Amino acid sequence: MKEDTAPKGARPRQQRAIETRASLLSAVETIVAQEGTQAVTTTRVASDTGVAVGTIYRYFADRDAMLLAAYDTTVARLIDTCHAALEDLEDGTPVEDAARHLLGVYLEAAEAMPAHAGLLATMRLLRPIEVDRTSTGDRVITDLVAPFFERFSRDTEVNPLQLQLLGAALGTMVDLYLVAPTQSDRALVRAETEAYLLFMVERIVEER
Numbered sequence: 001m002k003e004d005t006a007p008k009g010a011r012p013r014q015q016r017a018i019e020t021r022a023s024l025l026s027a028v029e030t031i032v033a034q035e036g037t038q039a040v041t042t043t044r045v046a047s048d049t050g051v052a053v054g055t056i057y058r059y060f061a062d063r064d065a066m067l068l069a070a071y072d073t074t075v076a077r078l079i080d081t082c083h084a085a086l087e088d089l090e091d092g093t094p095v096e097d098a099a100r101h102l103l104g105v106y107l108e109a110a111e112a113m114p115a116h117a118g119l120l121a122t123m124r125l126l127r128p129i130e131v132d133r134t135s136t137g138d139r140v141i142t143d144l145v146a147p148f149f150e151r152f153s154r155d156t157e158v159n160p161l162q163l164q165l166l167g168a169a170l171g172t173m174v175d176l177y178l179v180a181p182t183q184s185d186r187a188l189v190r191a192e193t194e195a196y197l198l199f200m201v202e203r204i205v206e207e208r
Contacts, residue, residue: 021059023049028070033114037122040067064126071119076139078116081109083143086151095152099201102148103170103194110178117178124175140167153205166200173197 027048031040042063046053060066085105089098110116141163149158173193180186 017059020051020055024051024056024059024066025070025073028066029074029113029115029119032067032070032118037067037118042066067119067122068126070115071123074110074113074116074119077113078106078109079139079143082106083147086144086147089151091151093152095201095205096198098148098152099197100194102144103174103197106174107177107190110174120175121179140171149204156205158204162204166204169200170197 024045027045028040031044031048040063042053042056045066046056056066060069082102082105085102086098089101093101145163145167146158149156170193173189173196177186177189177193180189
């Protein structure tokens with residue numbers, strides 16, 4: 001039997017790669033939060049993480065790909081936060097109250113990520129909207145929208161296209177909220193987003 005010559009306690013290569021990639025994306029978020037996306041360069045990220053510039057290109061094709069990956073990471077955390085909030089809601093919660101609560105959780109979690117709005121604005125410049133909807137929209141539907149109706153409106157048979165429309169409309173309005181330039185603009189967009197969300201949910205439920 002071949003003897004294992006790996007150093008005792010050494011991490012598997014795959015795990016090290018996962019940790020290195022996460023460290024790079026964490027550095028990107030920190031830079032964006034403190035100085036904006038314009039400060040993100042491969043040289044800067046390499047310096048802040050203590051890796052060679054060439055190492056970055058093992059994980060990302062270029063600076064833009066790194067920024068998009070950082071954006072996707074923040075969205076994944078937001079979806080995970082909302083999914084946990086969805087599971088914590090009590091059975092029997094009125095569907096409107098559940099929808100309003102989850103929207104609040106999402107917006108508050110997004111605002112708690114200083115880099116998210118900047119990464120969002122950059123993503124909109126770099127990625128066509130139809131690509132974004134397939135990369136992040138699928139998780140919004142499968143992990144949030146579909147389970148939401150399954151729990152709080154079990155008798156509702158929702159057409160998959162309705163789920164896509166709801167996810168796309170809500171995602172667009174939330175994005176507008178996050179990039180709104182002033183607090184008064186945000187308050188207006190938030191109120192309108194909530195109103196449209198409740199209208200769309202009510203419309204879907206009434207069609208059962």
